[in-house]
Amino acid sequence: MTWETVIGLEVHTQLATKTKIFSGASTEFGAAPNTQACAIDLAMPGTLPVLNAEAVRMAVMFGVAIGAEIGLVSAFDRKNYFYPDSPKGYQTTQLAKPIVLAGEVDIQLDDGTTKTVRIHHAHLEEDAGKSLHEDFHGMSGIDLNRAGTPLIEIVSEPDMNSPEEAVAFAKKLHALVVSIGICDGEMAQGSMRFDVNVSVRKKGAELGMRTETKNLNSFRFMERAIVQEVERQIDLLEDGGKVKQETRLYDGDTHTARSMRSKEEANDYRYFPCPDLLPVEIDQAYVDAVKAALPELPEARHQRFIESFDLSAYDATVLCDDMATAHYFETVASQCGDAKLAANWVTGELAAKLNSEEQAIQHSPVSAEQLAALIARIVDKTISNKMAREVFAAMWQGEGEPDTIIEARGLKQVSDSGAIEAMVDEVIANSAKQVENYRNADAAKRPKMLGYFVGQIMKASKGQANPQQVNEVLLKKLNELL
């Protein structure tokens, strides 16, 4: 019996505003606990929220980027629950009137086809603080630095049918929000977190009972969690059991999920309109202006890479896979003067090195500017491709700029035609027998005999002679002797 998997995602995306959604406190990651929580974030009595206009703009950017209708009047609601990292005792969020209405995101599947995933809506809300359960001897510590960080929660329709599709969708969203600059995309810092709704059904049947697995903060965890949950549900059903509607929590350390609460235990959040905030009213002109100022979207970039850099569709896809790679490539290509070579280096030598050392391209020891400078030396024939690989390895080790390394290692390719001619003359003069053989050989066999002379010249130049030039000069000189 074949089962069909049905997946919907809720994606919490931190917006890259400088200050919080309802206060002037900084959103910078990594500060000492509670140093970035002001009176409003601490929910001190009498304090009031004031909406950060930048958060609204970023949410609208997301909306126009996915072709969604924008809620010209959106409104905030209070979601009531007690938890120490929620200092007001409620979360300010949007329930009835979200700022981003239905939209669509296309994902590319492995078989080369494209699938459309519908977005139900995306709403603005505030992030909670963090509970720290270690180091407090049976107590918990509370860090409210994150409390009030602006989020958009992007809610998809249940349009994905495999873990791979879910990951493709998640990656697509990630690339999108990073490329339009509304999220820093730092998954390890929790900038993007996923809740997955999973159910299974017999092909063509009604939707099965779904479970929600919360707070997955990497693509890998998400994929694993879905695979496990699908297996669990199929096993249950095939054994004659039933899937219970519940919320599950995935543990990234043990790679297991456990039930957090069943539907019966679900909170009644007692949502109601937040009386401290007026409805957010924006007009079409504002939306149009945001749309006009929208940075290039990933699809458009892909197309541009093919057209203006003359790349293959495959190279363009690899380079557009994430924003950081695309940005890196573009810097290299524009500065080195040879886009194709730049693409080869970024997807080849650099990618291999990053992979083997598990480094993100943003943290590459060789910057885009440095790699461009190196490739420029290949382009201007100062060094060969082979020498460049040696220089690159040295750069990776932190030995400095490419020109310095080339200089220090004496790797400069000899392209001085006088010097090359002198070396060619010398080798010809010292190789009377080989010259004689060459002259007597059939024209067809002569090219093969060049190897000896080239080898001698390269040896004499300690490998620094420009091979192409050597070939040209040698051929000319030998032919003069015929």
Added chain:
Amino acid sequence: MHNLTLAELSAGLGAGEFSSVEVTQHFLARIKRLDGNYNSFITLTEEAALAQAAQADKLLAAGNAPALCGVPIAHKDIFCTSGVRTSCGSKMLDNFVPPYDATVVENLAAAGVVVLGKTNMDEFAMGSSNETSYYGPVKNPWHTDCVPGGSSGGSAAAVAARLTPAATATDTGGSIRQPAALCGITGLKPTYGRVSRWGMIAFASSLDQGGPMARTAADAALMLNEMAGFDSKDSTSIEHDVPDYRATLNDDISGMTIGVPEEYFDEGLNPATEQATRNALAELEKQGAKLKAISLPHSHLSVPAYYVIAPAEASANLSRFDGARYGYRCENPADLRDMYMRSRSEGFGDEVKQRILIGAYCLSAGYYDAYYNKAMQVRRLIKEDFVSAFKDVDMIAGPTCPNPAFEFGAKSDDPVAMYLEDIYTIATNLAGLPGMSLPCGLVDDKPVGLQLIGNYFEEGRMLNVAHCYQQVSDWHSRCAPGID
């Protein structure tokens, strides 16, 4: 000196007839001598007051004194005062010292006032009798067996007993106007959004509004001049020019049409209170105002709608008092749940707990539509009543409360009877309109108030009508018995 109005004190300070330190010392001494009878203050800020007074005297001497320089006032203990305990009348905040000032406090400080202390109030402003304060009930200076009204009972009693010439207060369903009426003083609740709510501890955010209490309309105008104004820290604050409310006090009111809602003269109204109200209306008629009978057909729904909306908002607003970051925390909590449950059970009084439970219930799944949504629909109907009435009239007038002050305990066991004391005041909060109460008579030797309801941002016009009435009546200058 304590018999002088705010305007007279300000003029006297300006003319050098007395110093701010002298005035401040006089009022402080008076509070210490007499407030044992009334319990109108929770905190006296003697040292800071004298320092502010000394500073005011310097400014006065230098000749560049701001509007209310050196005049003493008191703040309701709902307004956060930097470095001074702000309890909101609750055990929950008995230890709470805010590190910031409410905008109202800041504005008045900029105007040069001297703050004598913080006045008593119903716990979290929930009450109509001041009996729910953690710091004990406030007594009505006119009759110390009677309540002063609530929730701004401390401010009202302090002004009535002439322990301060004026005080700040807040009004969510009548908490300025009802105690003003019961204590025989003048109180004004501005248009919602006119006065910043920043730093004013929230009860029901969509209804709460700060305003002044004083003896005269002219003094209320002086206070409102400094309290009103847009504040970027309060999203519900409205950008609307603040006129000089003193400038229009003496405008001619002849030709003005005053609507008299029939629903405000129903069977629940004490006949003697009705007579006092009608006498006051007749007085306005003498000055050329035209009285016009009007109807506000949804008035009877205002109390039920209010007692859904206000508790619903309060149930969320008061969630932050959880024992985690400030305020009361129970002894030795066993775990998180225990900390929440005991801190809140021990820190809140019964009325507050009752309203949190009512509010949470009204917002619960399955009840939301029947209660909260229905109440919001009623709220719109009530607002429409007023909007349509103001097409025909310039002002609305009627009684502030159905009865004069009642005795302690008389209504404590009957919440509905207690809630009905606000029957004429609640609708203005639901509609967001400005309202005020001014003394218009004595019933059984206890003051009763005339209520004026203005159109949006018509505070100036209300103060104008009130001032004109006070030019031909003396109820506002009468003194409670035993107060010299």
